[in-house]
Amino acid sequence: MVDYDPFSEVVIADPQPLYARLRAEAPVYHLQKYDAWALSRFDDIWACSSDRRFSAALGTTPAQVLTKDQPVTPMLNVMDPPRHGRLRAAIRKCFLPRYLRAVEPLARGLFEGLIDNVIDQGECDIVRDLGSRFSVTIACKAIGLPVEDGPYLNQLVLRFFHHHPGEEGITSDGVAALGEMTDYCAERVRSLRKSPNDGPQAVNALIAFEDEEGAFNDEEIASHLTMLIIGGSETFPKTLANGIVRLWEHPDQRASLSANPSGIPLAYTEIVRYDMPTQFLCRTLLEDVELRGESLRAGQGVLFLYASANHDENEFESPEIFDIRRSAARILSFGAGTHACLGTHVARLEGRISLEMILDRMPGYEVDLDAAVKFRTEFVQGYASLPIRFQPA
Numbered sequence: 001m002v003d004y005d006p007f008s009e010v011v012i013a014d015p016q017p018l019y020a021r022l023r024a025e026a027p028v029y030h031l032q033k034y035d036a037w038a039l040s041r042f043d044d045i046w047a048c049s050s051d052r053r054f055s056a057a058l059g060t061t062p063a064q065v066l067t068k069d070q071p072v073t074p075m076l077n078v079m080d081p082p083r084h085g086r087l088r089a090a091i092r093k094c095f096l097p098r099y100l101r102a103v104e105p106l107a108r109g110l111f112e113g114l115i116d117n118v119i120d121q122g123e124c125d126i127v128r129d130l131g132s133r134f135s136v137t138i139a140c141k142a143i144g145l146p147v148e149d150g151p152y153l154n155q156l157v158l159r160f161f162h163h164h165p166g167e168e169g170i171t172s173d174g175v176a177a178l179g180e181m182t183d184y185c186a187e188r189v190r191s192l193r194k195s196p197n198d199g200p201q202a203v204n205a206l207i208a209f210e211d212e213e214g215a216f217n218d219e220e221i222a223s224h225l226t227m228l229i230i231g232g233s234e235t236f237p238k239t240l241a242n243g244i245v246r247l248w249e250h251p252d253q254r255a256s257l258s259a260n261p262s263g264i265p266l267a268y269t270e271i272v273r274y275d276m277p278t279q280f281l282c283r284t285l286l287e288d289v290e291l292r293g294e295s296l297r298a299g300q301g302v303l304f305l306y307a308s309a310n311h312d313e314n315e316f317e318s319p320e321i322f323d324i325r326r327s328a329a330r331i332l333s334f335g336a337g338t339h340a341c342l343g344t345h346v347a348r349l350e351g352r353i354s355l356e357m358i359l360d361r362m363p364g365y366e367v368d369l370d371a372a373v374k375f376r377t378e379f380v381q382g383y384a385s386l387p388i389r390f391q392p393a
């Protein structure tokens with residue numbers, strides 16, 4: 001019988017083989033230790049992502065739903081309909097293609113500048129020198145925070161996610177970093193209330209938001225902002241690093257992409273499908289649910305194993321093959337349904353610009369995997385540091 005515990009070293013070291021067994025032997029798997037369920041099949045997660053019986057209001061992270069040592073504070077991704085839908089509609093403007101078209105020239109200039117900083121050295125760190133600085137700055141732009149505060153906020157995000165090996169859940173320093181970020185955001189909100197502006201940025205929409213349940217106070221808005229900062233800056237650098245490694249491992253695919261950059265958007269979809277940094281997110285059942293013959297009870301937690309679903313052989317042909325020409329009808333890298341990623345267009349813009357410029361200016365780069373640092377927790381997988389060497393084009 002398959003034995004799955006998201007906190008076990010075996011799973012954290014290499015989860016995919018176990019996900020394959022879960023899909024085949026126990027697609028609706030009961031985690032006795034946490035009295036929760038894990039869904040590993042694409043179809044089930046896709047359907048349950050729009051099912052209101054699967055609530056996000058009691059949290060979505062393992063530290064909130066399994067180990068219960070991270071408090072649930074007001075954030076868009078831990079709200080349920082109908083208020084979730086009202087708030088999402090109010091803040092989504094700055095994440096839409098129309099707004100991002102205006103941001104694209106800035107984003108291009110920014111990434112060009114980041115490459116200029118390292119091009120003469122013949123080496124750089126994809127995460128630290130490029131990905132993180134790029135995504136946190138764009139996130140600040142979309143949210144409405146000073147871009148010069150990006151590096152400071154990035155440090156807080158890294159502290160929030162840092163785990164001591166073998167330790168489950170969030171660290172006390174992680175909680176402290178989240179507190180510091182909330183204080184920073186509350187200060188920003190207070191100063192914006194004094195000189196409000198009606199720009200499309202999320203902070204303005206949060207300050208202006210009011211519904212029959214009232215408006216948000218400074219602390220609540222600050223909490224919402226921390227989610228946008230974390231969501232907006234933490235995942236993209238990992239997807240870029242994963243993509244750089246996969247293209248290096250497949251030099252033929254890398255060469256065809258350098259020759260034909262119009263294939264980059266499709267390639268980025270395959271990159272986020274093949275290596276999904278966020279392994280799973282959680283929900284809590286509001287009602288009893290029957291699924292594949294299993295009886296799930298109200299109050300139990302449910303894990304959506306996104307990284308498993310993206311390798312589901314029932315959904316994808318040869319899912320273990322990395323193929324930049326794959327045209328997947330759907331993927332679960334950005335979630336689906338009620339809480340589908342609001343930043344999808346932002347991430348895709350960042351993916352297109354960064355891959356275009358790296359393949360143009362560092363076409364034959366070599367990855368130094370021995371010097372790379374993997375970031376591994378039960379929840380998030382990816383590179384914390386990825387050094388490459390290159391001959392400037």
Ligand code: HEM
Pocket residue numbers: 056060076077078088139142228231232233235236239272277278281282306332333334335336338339340341342343344346347
């Ligand atoms: C490659 C980068 C990214 C990936 C893989 C990613 C992935 C995801 C996933 C899987 C969810 C669903 C969460 C759930 O099911 O509970 C989500 C939600 C969300 N993401 Fe992203 N994300 C990325 C980048 C971004 C960016 C750049 C932003 C903002 C600037 C962002 C903002 C959000 C927000 C606000 C939500 C919550 C939506 C809601 O609850 O209605 N994400 N993201």
